[in-house]
Amino acid sequence: MPFTHDLPWGEPPNQEDARTVREAAELLSLRSVTYFVHSPYDKTLKALRAGIKKEGLRIPMEMDVAERIRNELGIGLRPCMILYIDCPYLLLQAAVWDGGGAGFMPLRLVVSPSATGTKLQLPGPLDAGLPVGLRVAFEEFLGRVVKVLVSVGAKRSDRPISMWD
Numbered sequence: 001m002p003f004t005h006d007l008p009w010g011e012p013p014n015q016e017d018a019r020t021v022r023e024a025a026e027l028l029s030l031r032s033v034t035y036f037v038h039s040p041y042d043k044t045l046k047a048l049r050a051g052i053k054k055e056g057l058r059i060p061m062e063m064d065v066a067e068r069i070r071n072e073l074g075i076g077l078r079p080c081m082i083l084y085i086d087c088p089y090l091l092l093q094a095a096v097w098d099g100g101g102a103g104f105m106p107l108r109l110v111v112s113p114s115a116t117g118t119k120l121q122l123p124g125p126l127d128a129g130l131p132v133g134l135r136v137a138f139e140e141f142l143g144r145v146v147k148v149l150v151s152v153g154a155k156r157s158d159r160p161i162s163m164w165d
Helices: 015-027 041-054 065-073 088-097 099-104 132-151
Strands: 033-037 058-064 081-086 107-114 117-122 155-157
Touching (some): 058 065, 081 088, 099 132
Antiparallel strands (some): 033 117, 058 081, 081 107
16 A cells, blocks of 8 residues: 655645646646746746745755866856755655655756746656656646746746757
8 A cells, every 4th residue: 555645735725726736737748848937047046946945845956067067077058057856755655655656756947047037947758657656646746846936937838949048
Protein backbone atom coordinates (compact mmCIF):
# COMPACT_ATOMS: atom_id res chain seq x y z
CA MET A 1 0.00 0.00 0.00
CA PRO A 2 1.48 3.40 -0.95
CA PHE A 3 2.29 6.06 1.60
CA THR A 4 -0.49 8.60 1.88
CA HIS A 5 -0.49 11.91 3.64
CA ASP A 6 -2.91 14.79 3.87
CA LEU A 7 -0.94 17.08 1.63
CA PRO A 8 -0.65 20.64 2.97
CA TRP A 9 -2.10 22.35 -0.09
CA GLY A 10 -5.45 20.47 -0.12
CA GLU A 11 -8.09 21.24 -2.74
CA PRO A 12 -7.85 24.39 -4.86
CA PRO A 13 -9.71 27.04 -2.82
CA ASN A 14 -10.52 29.37 -5.71
CA GLN A 15 -10.81 29.64 -9.49
CA GLU A 16 -7.23 30.92 -9.95
CA ASP A 17 -5.78 27.95 -8.06
CA ALA A 18 -8.04 25.57 -9.99
CA ARG A 19 -6.64 27.01 -13.23
CA THR A 20 -3.06 26.36 -12.10
CA VAL A 21 -3.93 22.75 -11.23
CA ARG A 22 -5.52 22.24 -14.68
CA GLU A 23 -2.47 23.81 -16.31
CA ALA A 24 -0.20 21.53 -14.30
CA ALA A 25 -2.08 18.45 -15.52
CA GLU A 26 -1.66 19.73 -19.07
CA LEU A 27 2.08 20.25 -18.49
CA LEU A 28 2.55 16.53 -17.90
CA SER A 29 1.81 15.87 -21.56
CA LEU A 30 4.30 18.43 -22.90
CA ARG A 31 7.97 18.05 -23.69
CA SER A 32 9.06 21.49 -22.50
CA VAL A 33 7.21 24.60 -21.36
CA THR A 34 8.35 28.21 -21.53
CA TYR A 35 7.06 31.21 -19.59
CA PHE A 36 8.03 34.87 -19.85
CA VAL A 37 8.06 37.50 -17.13
CA HIS A 38 8.24 41.20 -18.00
CA SER A 39 10.56 41.84 -15.08
CA PRO A 40 14.36 41.94 -14.80
CA TYR A 41 16.22 38.67 -14.25
CA ASP A 42 17.51 39.45 -10.73
CA LYS A 43 14.11 40.65 -9.51
CA THR A 44 12.36 37.61 -11.01
CA LEU A 45 14.87 35.19 -9.49
CA LYS A 46 14.42 36.74 -6.05
CA ALA A 47 10.61 36.62 -6.39
CA LEU A 48 10.74 32.97 -7.51
CA ARG A 49 12.83 31.95 -4.50
CA ALA A 50 10.43 33.71 -2.14
CA GLY A 51 7.34 32.28 -3.88
CA ILE A 52 8.71 28.74 -3.82
CA LYS A 53 9.38 29.03 -0.09
CA LYS A 54 5.96 30.58 0.56
CA GLU A 55 4.27 27.72 -1.32
CA GLY A 56 5.96 25.20 1.01
CA LEU A 57 8.31 23.91 -1.68
CA ARG A 58 12.08 23.63 -1.42
CA ILE A 59 15.12 24.45 -3.56
CA PRO A 60 17.66 21.83 -2.44
CA MET A 61 20.12 22.95 -5.10
CA GLU A 62 20.81 25.77 -7.56
CA MET A 63 23.24 25.74 -10.45
CA ASP A 64 24.60 29.04 -11.75
CA VAL A 65 25.31 27.86 -15.30
CA ALA A 66 27.07 31.05 -16.40
CA GLU A 67 29.36 31.00 -13.35
CA ARG A 68 30.20 27.35 -13.85
CA ILE A 69 31.08 27.87 -17.54
CA ARG A 70 33.18 30.90 -16.61
CA ASN A 71 35.06 28.93 -13.92
CA GLU A 72 35.51 25.75 -15.96
CA LEU A 73 36.08 27.16 -19.45
CA GLY A 74 36.85 30.84 -18.96
CA ILE A 75 33.95 31.84 -21.21
CA GLY A 76 31.53 34.60 -20.22
CA LEU A 77 27.82 34.03 -20.77
CA ARG A 78 24.66 35.90 -19.91
CA PRO A 79 23.16 34.82 -16.57
CA CYS A 80 21.44 31.46 -16.40
CA MET A 81 20.31 29.74 -13.20
CA ILE A 82 18.75 26.32 -12.74
CA LEU A 83 16.54 26.02 -9.67
CA TYR A 84 15.93 22.44 -8.56
CA ILE A 85 12.49 22.44 -6.91
CA ASP A 86 11.00 19.68 -4.80
CA CYS A 87 8.43 18.94 -2.14
CA PRO A 88 9.52 16.76 0.79
CA TYR A 89 6.10 15.04 0.96
CA LEU A 90 6.13 14.12 -2.72
CA LEU A 91 9.76 13.02 -2.55
CA LEU A 92 8.92 10.72 0.36
CA GLN A 93 5.85 9.39 -1.42
CA ALA A 94 7.88 8.75 -4.61
CA ALA A 95 10.65 6.98 -2.71
CA VAL A 96 8.21 4.74 -0.82
CA TRP A 97 5.85 4.05 -3.74
CA ASP A 98 8.51 3.17 -6.26
CA GLY A 99 12.16 4.02 -5.67
CA GLY A 100 12.44 4.97 -9.33
CA GLY A 101 9.72 7.57 -8.83
CA ALA A 102 12.14 9.64 -6.76
CA GLY A 103 14.06 10.26 -9.99
CA PHE A 104 11.40 12.75 -11.07
CA MET A 105 12.42 15.07 -8.28
CA PRO A 106 13.64 17.71 -8.10
CA LEU A 107 11.97 19.54 -10.96
CA ARG A 108 14.32 21.78 -12.97
CA LEU A 109 13.36 25.40 -13.63
CA VAL A 110 15.77 27.25 -15.92
CA VAL A 111 15.80 31.02 -15.37
CA SER A 112 17.53 33.32 -17.87
CA PRO A 113 17.23 36.90 -19.10
CA SER A 114 15.38 37.56 -22.35
CA ALA A 115 15.08 40.60 -24.59
CA THR A 116 11.94 41.75 -22.74
CA GLY A 117 12.48 40.43 -19.21
CA THR A 118 13.07 36.89 -17.99
CA LYS A 119 12.52 33.51 -19.60
CA LEU A 120 11.49 30.53 -17.44
CA GLN A 121 11.71 27.02 -18.84
CA LEU A 122 10.52 23.72 -17.46
CA PRO A 123 12.49 21.24 -19.56
CA GLY A 124 10.70 18.03 -20.40
CA PRO A 125 9.61 15.44 -20.81
CA LEU A 126 7.72 15.83 -17.57
CA ASP A 127 5.87 12.52 -17.69
CA ALA A 128 8.16 9.93 -19.31
CA GLY A 129 7.94 6.88 -17.11
CA LEU A 130 6.16 8.59 -14.21
CA PRO A 131 4.56 5.80 -12.16
CA VAL A 132 0.77 5.95 -12.50
CA GLY A 133 0.31 6.00 -8.73
CA LEU A 134 2.33 9.21 -8.46
CA ARG A 135 0.65 11.07 -11.31
CA VAL A 136 -2.00 12.87 -9.22
CA ALA A 137 0.49 13.91 -6.54
CA PHE A 138 2.92 15.12 -9.21
CA GLU A 139 0.13 17.10 -10.91
CA GLU A 140 -0.63 18.78 -7.57
CA PHE A 141 3.07 19.56 -7.13
CA LEU A 142 3.23 21.04 -10.65
CA GLY A 143 0.11 23.06 -9.82
CA ARG A 144 1.96 24.59 -6.90
CA VAL A 145 4.95 25.38 -9.13
CA VAL A 146 2.65 27.00 -11.73
CA LYS A 147 1.01 29.01 -8.93
CA VAL A 148 4.47 30.40 -8.05
CA LEU A 149 5.17 31.23 -11.70
CA VAL A 150 1.84 33.03 -12.04
CA SER A 151 2.50 34.91 -8.78
CA VAL A 152 5.66 36.46 -10.26
CA GLY A 153 3.76 37.54 -13.40
CA ALA A 154 4.83 34.69 -15.70
CA LYS A 155 2.82 34.16 -18.87
CA ARG A 156 3.02 30.87 -20.70
CA SER A 157 4.38 31.04 -24.24
CA ASP A 158 2.68 29.01 -26.94
CA ARG A 159 5.19 29.95 -29.62
CA PRO A 160 8.31 28.01 -30.52
CA ILE A 161 11.34 28.73 -28.38
CA SER A 162 14.12 30.73 -30.00
CA MET A 163 17.66 30.64 -28.70
CA TRP A 164 17.65 34.45 -29.04
CA ASP A 165 14.68 35.07 -26.73
